[in-house]
Each structure stands twice: as structure tokens, then as C-alpha cells.
Amino acid sequence: MRFYENFLYLAVFLGAIMEVCKICHGPLATSSTVCLTSKGSKTINAASEERGQDILCIPGDVVHTDCRKFLTDKRRILVAKRRIANCYSDTSEPPKLRSHSSFDFRDHCLFCGFPARINERKRENDAFSVRTFEFQKTIGKICEERNDSWSREVKGRLGVINDLHAADALYHQTCSFNFRTRKNIPSTFSPTPAKQKKECTSGRPVELIQQKAFMKITDYLEANDDEQITIVDLVKKMEEFCEIPYSVVYMKQKLRQKYDKDIVFTDVNGKLDVVTFCYTAKSILHDFYMQQKKDPESDKFALITAASKIIRSDIKCMSISKQSYPSPTEVGSMNFHTNFLPLSLKIFLDSIFIEKNPNLKIAAIGQAMIQAARPRVIISPLQISLGVVLHQHFASRFLIDTLHNLGFCTSYSEIKKFQSSAAVVQGNSLQVDVGEESCLQFVADNVDHNACTIDGLNTFHGMGIMAAITPVVKKDFQVPRRDVSKEEVLNIGTIDVSLYQQKTKTKKIPFAKLTILEAKNKFWELDFMSSIIWPLRYPKPAWSGFLQMFNSGTFPGQSSSVFFPMIDLDPSNMSCIYTTLKFVCREASRYNKTPVITFDQPLYWKALLTRNERESDLNRIVIRLGGFHLQMSFLGAIGHNMGGSGLQELLECVYAPNAVVHMLSGKAVLRAVRGHFLVESTLYALILSEIYGIQIPNEENGGGKNPNDESRELQPDDTDLDMENHSAENSSDCNLAQKDSGDADEDLSGRDDSFHMWHPDLQIICAMYDDMCNENLSADEACKNDVFKGIKDKMSGFMRDLPSNRTATLWFEYLNMVSLLHTFIKAERTGDWFLHLQTVKKCCHI
Known part of the structure; x- marks a missing residue:
């Protein structure tokens, strides 16, 4: 412990050699020094304020002993007060502008009130006449922005007359320039006499009003350290406390004098001279030493306070841009999230967590701490990502605001800003690179919003369009963060509507006889094995799981979807369908792709009619009935064909009666597919039992039985062969x-x-x-x-x-239809276009 105290004393001594005195700004090594405590710093600050100076000290500063005595001497303070009182005595009223006595727009300057004349050959005193009416409007706006004594004087003159051009008003060019650039009246036309300015003592006079305003500015800066405040912002803020604020250069100089190395000026997010406090490790350790010296028993808490200050200082020194949101690649990278944390914060969190791989938790908690330390300067990538995901899945403002108040998520307003900014970047067209080997397909269907309102108002029923791109296309671009107006969203979120005009009478679309398609059904043997394996090996996986177990290989990959703006028309409107087809053709032509679009059954029929009646650019579009709707229609055909055959009663052994009605009509698609596959396995088991004489599995018997061995039945343990045996x-x-x-x-x-x-x-x-x-x-x-x-x-x-058995023939036909359902689903999932066409042809019996 003694060694540690000696080390701190040595650090303070070495720092004293390199630093300067806060009072005289001279090197500390030239004379005896003293380290200020809290009481000593307050005494120096009070004496400086009474003298009209801007000296500010904090506990721990080192100053000259003589400078301290000279500054706090009470007699010298009284002398300084008398000098300031004599310099700023208010015994005589300041002279008024000449415009107070008599002002004429034709003879005097509009701004300063001094005479201004224009000779025929030569301009006198740089004078001009007002030529436009816009000049008066501009000066009026500047008066509102300045809001000082000079602007109020000019505003009073503008209120006397309506048209300066008609009144032949004059103005000095230098006065106009100073007034527009927020400067004072030029010295040439200033009403204050030059002698009065030289009545004070030599040297720069101490401006008490400016000094007090500057002290308020420093208090404001320290209280709002979590914002991005520039020197220009501080100058504008100072205008609220005094009429003549400091200039940008002088404000920067005064801040450096006050805070020295504890303040940094950087360029962040395109803003120049952003003010940031940055306490060095040296000053933090010095405060830690002073606290330990006052209260030796508080070592632990003083050490924690010092560590927190170091971490907060590193957070303030982070070079982070708030101009754009993180890209998808950055959000998906764990290294990006961990490197986002300062090294000190990362080391601190690493020492707390004991898990084997706590990187995600460290990144999440660390970014939450950074966001809490500087909420208005930094956008944590994990917090904005979590907010967007929650909004997409739950669309709950209450949930997001609750997590934001707890510090785990970004705010709801920030998420809405991200969505509007992303919408402007996306626009109303594809913003991705679609390769030559990629498949581009469009999907259009009706969209309903607020369909269940109480009064039936504020509902939306329109056409929604999206594009599916296979394989997936990654959109790796950053979204710029900006304030988007409602008008911008409306402009980019629309599709120009094209009016549909029927050229000819509606004709029936003839169905031409399709050519013979010879598409090979790959791995039909696996489909067949899945249907007949049940009585041989029990239990067995379902058809989808069966194919997934044994099929392997490369595939195009996952598809990506892109949404387009909605068309605010009834989807069944012919103009809406015509607009959709033209939009799809235009987007597909940008990538040299054949336009392919999928509709449901009602829109599909109207789209066919629209395409056959319009110009040639729509004839190249491929209009498809969606695979889901094709499957639903075919399931309805199976249910209709099997009406009264006992299929409904058979399915009711597994499903509820009300559900079976929707299954046979094709509405409950997933249940219908599962039910038909169960019935198919049962029928194949009956056929195998008749042909090969095997026993069908039931509740008491889990496997098959050979008819020649009546004494032994195949149990479930016998069917599932042990891997070891x-x-x-x-x-x-x-x-x-x-x-x-x-x-x-x-x-x-x-x-x-x-x-x-x-x-x-x-x-x-x-x-x-x-x-x-x-x-x-x-x-x-x-x-x-x-x-x-x-x-x-x-x-x-x-x-x-069994040709004479009508019931058997009906059920054999049912097996053929379920087999077509197998093939259709396989063609859709594997993307086999020719197998799809062949299956649809067989389903339609063309």
C-alpha cells in the first residue's frame, strides 16, 4: 500500500512538471506549487468571478502559490471591482440612432439610418436602391431570426410601409451584408462615438454579460454531454443569454482554456467541431487518489468509480457514424458486434461472464450499456436489429417501448424512421442484382388492411405484388438515416395506374390440345416404396419425411422475396389487373427475364382475358395459376368424385366431421393431403394382403405375418431391426x-x-x-x-x-388421383417445370 501511495505521488509530480498553472498559464516547474482541494478551487473560482475573469479550477488542479495569493487578495479584488464599475458606468444614456429623430426612406439607409444617396455617375457610400418586393420579405424573415435590438429597429421601419420599391428605399451594401450575416452595424455607420469606446483602460475589457453567458454555456455543455453538440450550436445557444455572443473561433479558444485536455473537438457524422469530453486516465487516477486520501476506508467504491469513468471515457471517444444504419452483413457478423465494444468495456464484461461462449451476451449487454451512456449519439446495431425483428413479428408498440425503457431495445420512433428510410431506398422497383441463371417470378394477390373495423371505415382492399428470386439474393447495402416526410413515402410508394379499355368483345378462350409431354418422374420408386412399406415395416415415416430421408444432392437454394408498392384499386378491377401486368413486364424487362406471374383462380381468369385483348408487349407474359390453388382445386375434384363412396365416413374415423367436409371440398389443404395419403397407404396394404397374403397391422398386431406360419406374428420389435444385431x-x-x-x-x-x-x-x-x-x-x-x-x-x-366390380374400379381410380397428387407436390417442391406441366395435363384429363 505504501508503494502504491508513493507511485501516485510520483505521477502527480511528473504531471506537475509537464502542466501549466491554471491562473497565469506559466510552467509549474518555475515556482512553488500547491494542489487545490474542493474548498481551494471554489475560492479561486469566486475570486475570478468577482474580478471579471474566466479562470475556473477543479479539485486536483496544481497552481502557483504566489498566483493563488495574488488572485484571492481582497484588496486587489476591490480595486478590480472599481475599475469594472468605472468602465461600465450607466451614468449617461447611450445615443440613439439617427432614425429616432427623423427617417426618410429616400435619404437614409434602411438598416443603419445614416444618409445614403446615389449619384447619377457615381455611387456614394456604397448605396443601392430596393428593386424587388422579395427583398422586403427576406429582410422580414431575417428580423424574426435575429430578434435583437438592430432587427427590431429595422422591423419597425418595415412596418411603416408596404412596398419598399415604391417608396424608393435605399440601403448601404455593407449594412445589408452585416445584417444578413448576423453581424453588428458597421463601424462607419455605428451611432456609438469613437471616443466613448476608448474611455476604458487599456487592454481588452471584461464583458460581464458575455462571461456569465459563457458560464451558462459550460453548464449546458456538461449537462448535455450525451448529445452531438458543435461549436456553432454553442454560439447559437449563447445568443439566448446575450445579444453579442462569442465567435466560433473565440468560443473554441475559451473552451480550450477552461477544460484544457479534458475536451476534444472532432468531426462526426458530417458535423464540424463536435465537442466531446474526454477525461484522461491520468486525471481519473488523480481523482481516485484524492478520494482515497479523504476516506481510506472507501477503496473498493473509489476503485469502481474510477473504472466506470475510464469505461465511460472510452465510450465517448468511439468513432461512430449515425448517418446510416448497419448493413445486413454487419448485423449478421458476431465479430462486428464484439468489435463494436471498446476494449475496456469488453475486458470488464469478459471478467464477469463464466460461460464457455458468452460473446453474444457480452455484445448485447455491452451495446445496451453504450446506448444508455450516449442515447442520442449512438445507435447500437443489436438493439436496432432486435427492434425491427420484434416489430415484424408482433407489430406491438407496447412491447417495443417496454423493452426500450428497460434498455434492451431501440425506441419505436427509431424503428419507424428506419422503415421509412428503407422504403425510400427501396423505391418502387427491384434494387437487387438478378443474375442470368436466377429465376424471377412475380406473385400478385388481394391485400386487406383494417378489414374488421367497427364502423367499416379506414379499410384498405387493394392489389399487392411481390417478386420471388431463386436462389436467394442478399441485399447488402446500408440504409441512410434521414427524416422522411409523408410526401416522399407517398411518391415512391405508388404505381401509376393504367386505364383498361376493352377493345373487342370478350371471347371464350379456347383450350388447344396440348402436345404430348414426356417428363421423367425421378425416383418414382421411392414414392412407390413409401406407399407399400407400411405393412412390411411398422411404423414408417410420412411421405414427405420418407423422401427427405433418402433424397440428397444440390438444390438451387432458398428464395428471397421483394415487396412492391400496393395498387389502391379493387383487385378484381380490370384496370388494376392491367396495371399489374404492365408493371411486371417492365420490371422483368430490366433484367432480360421472361415475365412470369402467379394469380389465384378469379384473378387468373381475368388476367388471361386482359392479356389476349391487349398489345403485343403483354402477350409474352406467362400467367400461372398458383400451385396452392391448383392443388386445392384438384383436392376438391377428388372429394367430389368420391362422394357417397364411404371416403367421408373413413376420414371421420381420424378427423372431426366438420373438418372432413372442408377436406373433401379442398379448403383444408394440409389436412386433406394428410388424410388422402393415409387412405392410400391403407388401400395398398389391402392389395398387398390379397396378392402376397401378408397380415395387415392393427392395434394388437404391429407387423406382417406369413400365412404359412400361423404360430408366430410379427411384432413391432421384430419389424424395427436392432442396429447392433x-x-x-x-x-x-x-x-x-x-x-x-x-x-x-x-x-x-x-x-x-x-x-x-x-x-x-x-x-x-x-x-x-x-x-x-x-x-x-x-x-x-x-x-x-x-x-x-x-x-x-x-x-x-x-x-x-376386377373390371366388373364398380366399387373396386372407383377406388383404383382414387389411387391414381392420389398418385397424381404425389407427383404434383414433388414437381412444385423440386421446381421440375416439365413434370409440373405433365401432371397438370393429366389432372385436367386433356
Whole structure:
């Protein structure tokens, strides 16, 4: 502890050698010095104010002993007060302007009131005549902005007459320039005599009013340190306390004299000379030493206070721009968020958290502390990102304001400003780079807003348009932060409406016979295996999960969506549809893409009519009925075709009766797809049971049974082969899938008796399924086996043997329709355009 005190004394002594006296500004090493306490600094500040000087000291400053005695001497203070009183005595009233006596617009200057004449050949005293009426309006606005004694004098003259040009008013050019630039009356035309200015003692007089105004400015600066305040702002603020403020240069000089190294002038966000306090580590440690000297028992709290001051000083020295919001790449980078913190704050938080990887929490809490320290200067990336995400998911102002008050999120007003700024940057067109190999597709549908108001007013029903780009296009650009007016949003958030005029009478659109499409359904064998594997291996995954388990490879990737402005018209209006088609064609032509747009069924039909009647630029557009609406219509066709067949009662065993009604009509799409796939698996199980004689799984029996082995039933534990017991048979099963069915009995000698008694085709299917689950067999190798074609041919033969049974024929047709539903969903999800066309052609029976 003694060593630490000696170290601090040495630091103070070395600092005293390099510093200057706060009173005389001379080097401290030239004479004896004294370190001021709180009482000593207050005494010096009071004496300086009585003398009319601007000396300001704080506890810990070092000054000369002689300078301190000279400044606080009471007799010298009285002498200084008398000198100031004599210099600023108010015994005589200041002379008035000449305009107070008699003023004529034709003979006197409008601004100073002195005579101003214009000779025919030569201008006298730089005089001009008022030539326009706009001159009077401009001077009136400047009078409102200046609001001082000179402006009030000029404003009174303007109120006497309505037209300065008609009155032949004159003015001096120098007076006009000084008045416009917020300066005083030129000395040539100043009403104050020159002798009166020299009555004071030699040297620059001490302006008491300016000095008091400057002290108020320093108090304002210290109280609003969390704002970006420039020297110009301080000069304007000083005008509120005195009529003649300091100039920008002199204000900067006075601040340097008062705060010395504790203040920094920087250029931030395009603003010049931004004032920032920056307490050095030396001054902070000095305060820590003084506090410890006063109260030795408060070491812990003094140390915490010193550390907090150092961290806050580093936060103030951060070079951060508030002109733009962070880009998406920066927001998604953890290194950016951690590097955003000052090193001192990062070290402090690292020493608190004990997790293995606390980088995200450190970045979040650190940025929250930075935002709380300087709320009006800094925008923390994590806080603005969290606010935008919360607003998109919940649209709750209460939630965002609550988190903002707790310090975890940015304010709701800042989020709205970000959205308006981003909307201006986005505009009403695509602002992304769409590559040549990218797929661009537009989607348009009706949009409703405030549709459930109590009075039915303030609702919106219009056309919304968006673009889907595959693969995803990253929009990595910064959004400039700016104040956006409502007019700007309205200008960029509109699409020009084109009036639709019907040229010819509406004609029926003929359906031409489609050409024969030969699209290959890849991996149809996996679809077939998914349908027939249930009675052989129980339980089994659903169809989507089955394909996802065994299908792998590259794919185009995730799609990105871009939203466009809405069209404020009824979507069913022909002008709205015509405007939408023209807008899509224009946007697609910018990227040399074929315009493709998707509608729902009512809009799809009207769009077809509009395209066939308009000019050639709309004939190139491809209008699609959305895959969801196609699927919904086909599900409705299946339900209508199976009406009265018992399908409804069968589905009611799983779903509620009210839900089944919507499933058969095609409205409940997800439930309908799931229900039809369950029924399909049940029908295939019945067919396999009839063809191969296997037992169907039920509540008491989880697996299949060979008809030749009545004593043993295949339980669920038997179907799900254990990985350890089956590992030795994987290689033989893989080879078995490639052999002829006649050799299957020899290769399956290692399995249980019931499996051995199954038909060889079913044994091969089970072996391939097990190997694929264990990743010993790929989907490509499995699909090359001819066993799928053999089983399918046997099922087709079984179906042909029952031509006279109408019920069986209906259910066989139902299986074909569900198979088309399989293919349609696969074509949509894999982006196989030709398979999509072929499936739609089969669904329409064209």
C-alpha cells in the first residue's frame, strides 16, 4: 500500500512538471506549487468571478502559490471591482440612432439610418436602391431570426410601409451584408462615438454579460454531454443569454482554456467541431487518489468509480457514424458486434461472464450499456436489429417501448424512421442484382388492411405484388438515416395506374390440345416404396419425411422475396389487373427475364382475358395459376368424385366431421393431403394382403405375418431391426437387393422364420429399406432394382382382374388421383417445370 501511495505521488509530480498553472498559464516547474482541494478551487473560482475573469479550477488542479495569493487578495479584488464599475458606468444614456429623430426612406439607409444617396455617375457610400418586393420579405424573415435590438429597429421601419420599391428605399451594401450575416452595424455607420469606446483602460475589457453567458454555456455543455453538440450550436445557444455572443473561433479558444485536455473537438457524422469530453486516465487516477486520501476506508467504491469513468471515457471517444444504419452483413457478423465494444468495456464484461461462449451476451449487454451512456449519439446495431425483428413479428408498440425503457431495445420512433428510410431506398422497383441463371417470378394477390373495423371505415382492399428470386439474393447495402416526410413515402410508394379499355368483345378462350409431354418422374420408386412399406415395416415415416430421408444432392437454394408498392384499386378491377401486368413486364424487362406471374383462380381468369385483348408487349407474359390453388382445386375434384363412396365416413374415423367436409371440398389443404395419403397407404396394404397374403397391422398386431406360419406374428420389435444385431447382415442385404428374386431364399437364411416365409419381392423391398435407413444403400442404387416394376405389374394385373366390380374400379381410380397428387407436390417442391406441366395435363384429363 505504501508503494502504491508513493507511485501516485510520483505521477502527480511528473504531471506537475509537464502542466501549466491554471491562473497565469506559466510552467509549474518555475515556482512553488500547491494542489487545490474542493474548498481551494471554489475560492479561486469566486475570486475570478468577482474580478471579471474566466479562470475556473477543479479539485486536483496544481497552481502557483504566489498566483493563488495574488488572485484571492481582497484588496486587489476591490480595486478590480472599481475599475469594472468605472468602465461600465450607466451614468449617461447611450445615443440613439439617427432614425429616432427623423427617417426618410429616400435619404437614409434602411438598416443603419445614416444618409445614403446615389449619384447619377457615381455611387456614394456604397448605396443601392430596393428593386424587388422579395427583398422586403427576406429582410422580414431575417428580423424574426435575429430578434435583437438592430432587427427590431429595422422591423419597425418595415412596418411603416408596404412596398419598399415604391417608396424608393435605399440601403448601404455593407449594412445589408452585416445584417444578413448576423453581424453588428458597421463601424462607419455605428451611432456609438469613437471616443466613448476608448474611455476604458487599456487592454481588452471584461464583458460581464458575455462571461456569465459563457458560464451558462459550460453548464449546458456538461449537462448535455450525451448529445452531438458543435461549436456553432454553442454560439447559437449563447445568443439566448446575450445579444453579442462569442465567435466560433473565440468560443473554441475559451473552451480550450477552461477544460484544457479534458475536451476534444472532432468531426462526426458530417458535423464540424463536435465537442466531446474526454477525461484522461491520468486525471481519473488523480481523482481516485484524492478520494482515497479523504476516506481510506472507501477503496473498493473509489476503485469502481474510477473504472466506470475510464469505461465511460472510452465510450465517448468511439468513432461512430449515425448517418446510416448497419448493413445486413454487419448485423449478421458476431465479430462486428464484439468489435463494436471498446476494449475496456469488453475486458470488464469478459471478467464477469463464466460461460464457455458468452460473446453474444457480452455484445448485447455491452451495446445496451453504450446506448444508455450516449442515447442520442449512438445507435447500437443489436438493439436496432432486435427492434425491427420484434416489430415484424408482433407489430406491438407496447412491447417495443417496454423493452426500450428497460434498455434492451431501440425506441419505436427509431424503428419507424428506419422503415421509412428503407422504403425510400427501396423505391418502387427491384434494387437487387438478378443474375442470368436466377429465376424471377412475380406473385400478385388481394391485400386487406383494417378489414374488421367497427364502423367499416379506414379499410384498405387493394392489389399487392411481390417478386420471388431463386436462389436467394442478399441485399447488402446500408440504409441512410434521414427524416422522411409523408410526401416522399407517398411518391415512391405508388404505381401509376393504367386505364383498361376493352377493345373487342370478350371471347371464350379456347383450350388447344396440348402436345404430348414426356417428363421423367425421378425416383418414382421411392414414392412407390413409401406407399407399400407400411405393412412390411411398422411404423414408417410420412411421405414427405420418407423422401427427405433418402433424397440428397444440390438444390438451387432458398428464395428471397421483394415487396412492391400496393395498387389502391379493387383487385378484381380490370384496370388494376392491367396495371399489374404492365408493371411486371417492365420490371422483368430490366433484367432480360421472361415475365412470369402467379394469380389465384378469379384473378387468373381475368388476367388471361386482359392479356389476349391487349398489345403485343403483354402477350409474352406467362400467367400461372398458383400451385396452392391448383392443388386445392384438384383436392376438391377428388372429394367430389368420391362422394357417397364411404371416403367421408373413413376420414371421420381420424378427423372431426366438420373438418372432413372442408377436406373433401379442398379448403383444408394440409389436412386433406394428410388424410388422402393415409387412405392410400391403407388401400395398398389391402392389395398387398390379397396378392402376397401378408397380415395387415392393427392395434394388437404391429407387423406382417406369413400365412404359412400361423404360430408366430410379427411384432413391432421384430419389424424395427436392432442396429447392433443387423450390422453383420448389412453387406448381404445390399448384395441381395441386386440379385434375382429366385436366389433370395439362399441369401435370407440368417433372418427369422416369418421373414424367410415371405415372398422374395417383399424380402428384397424390406432389405433395401433397412439398408437405406442404415445409409448402406443410396437411393440411386435402390431405384435401379427391377423389383419395384415387378410388384407394380402384379398390382396392375390384380386391378385388371376386377373390371366388373364398380366399387373396386372407383377406388383404383382414387389411387391414381392420389398418385397424381404425389407427383404434383414433388414437381412444385423440386421446381421440375416439365413434370409440373405433365401432371397438370393429366389432372385436367386433356
